[in-house]
Amino acid sequence: MIKMSTYALVTTSLVAIFSGSGCSNNLKKPTVNTPKFQKASLDTRTSGIKTQTHKASYSKKPQPTQAKPNKHGDTWERVFQGFKLPNHTNKAQVQRFVNQYGRNPRQLSALSERASTYLHMIVHEVDRRNLPTELALLPFVESAFKPDVFSHAGAAGLWQFIPETGKRYGLRQAKGYDARMDPFAATGAALDYLEKLNADFNGDWLLALAAYNCGEGRVQREINRNRSKGLPTDFWNLSLPKETREYVPRLLAFKELTRNAKRYGIALADTPNEAKLAQLRVDKPVNLRQVALQAGLDADHLISLNPYFRTGITTPHYSNRIVLPREHAQRLTQVIATLPPASPRAAGNAHQYNTLATTRTGKKASKSTQYTRVKTNLRSAQLHKQKVNA
Structure with a gap:
């Protein structure tokens, strides 16, 4: 909790x-x-x-004891100071997305503007738990920092919780209400889940992030399979779903691009540390x-x-x-x-009041695609995802 x-x-x-x-x-x-x-x-x-x-x-x-951020800096400096994951920029999988995203610096500048609304809130909670601040960038990958979007699989909110996982972590869903879209509650729940996954995989954050995307059961099965064959069991050597194999490199690409924004021509939104x-x-x-x-x-x-x-x-x-x-x-x-x-x-x-999106790319729903219609598809989407991860 x-x-x-x-x-x-x-x-x-x-x-x-x-x-x-x-x-x-x-x-x-x-x-x-x-x-x-x-x-x-x-x-x-x-x-x-x-x-x-x-x-x-x-x-x-x-x-937990925290390093005090520069009070005269901005929230982005606070993010950069809290990076703890090893540098994987030299990996071809990461470079692919650095190059892909880096070709459109204006779009990344616009994304940073949207992120600025929630970034301080998320970083504050990440800092409070003494977690790597790379986690604060995860909504870039999950939702493009849009709290009101649904994915094609029925995941919702900044952190893209599927219905069952949301309920497991206290995010209630009812007619006219969906706590997965509450930026504060969902941030707390997502960090709870990520902490649990990190413990499950003995402190390996890349495996924890992969499990956040495709499920801890799937990641563990691939680890067991590689171990039985005498193969490495780190993230880069697992045979995971294509989306997951790209998911972690996308996050690491955002880390590289934001940390070296000037090099890539990206103008990060002014985000005071408050x-x-x-x-x-x-x-x-x-x-x-x-x-x-x-x-x-x-x-x-x-x-x-x-x-x-x-x-x-x-x-x-x-x-x-x-x-x-x-x-x-x-x-x-x-x-x-x-x-x-x-x-x-x-x-x-x-x-x-609240326009729904139907995919992670922000494609808008028609007027006929209202909450009740999307809600009827959530259970089937959840079952489908469980079968995929099985």
Whole structure:
């Protein structure tokens, strides 16, 4: 289970703001010992409601020692400082994708702009666990940092969880709600899963990453097969599915391209080393489009940060958290405090709020391809993937 780690907690009679990078796959309020509090820099106040800002940790385990990033740098520098995997750039499989992606630096610059929304949140959680920051680049490969996409196999979200694995790691899926598309919860669940896989394969991150793609059973069977023949059992020598054989090199190519962006003509998006997102606890149904419009903000942007609410109206019985731009936390808190609970009937058609993609390449679904239709295909896709991995 992921422990929610937050570095600013603002409590009011209505809402609490989790500012920063608490990633939790437990959508209920955590039951923990009372933490020790210290003052933090964020002080959000609402009219007529007293608030107090604290620095809080929800983890019972001692936090791992971390190297402090350069406070004057940006999040990308923090990523580069945390790289821990060996350099495999000389591998032909990696060079193939370095060359392929490197031919279009503008596209990579655009991808880095999309990543900038979530990168600090992910890196913060990776750092908190003392994991290699190469893992923070995995959404480049999985979803191109789009939290609202489905793959052809029914995987969803930034980290592309298939339904059964998502459920196993606490990502609830119901009509009108899909926690696999919650960037905070899914990040916590993905890192949980990756840590488990890394332990399964004795600390070999390349094998863990391969297993994240095609399943630990398939990877272990290939290891056993090679071992029985006296062959090497590292990732590069296993007979894995084509997608998996390309999956790890793609990640390593993104590592090379981002670390040496200037060499390849890539302009990484300006990403200050500070939180861009906050989490707002709201215990009533809220129409996100209405909230944004009343606050004078871009409604589509607020909707895009919360694709797990498939109709654009929050469902507190599934999750009482809203993701929002940190810079607008105070204004949105004030608006929500004045609004009555939203009616589910106000949602209208789901596609008006959250457009679905049907493939990992971002191909848009037609208006007739709504959530209910995609959902009916998820179980068959899961069964198909299990057969492929068998």
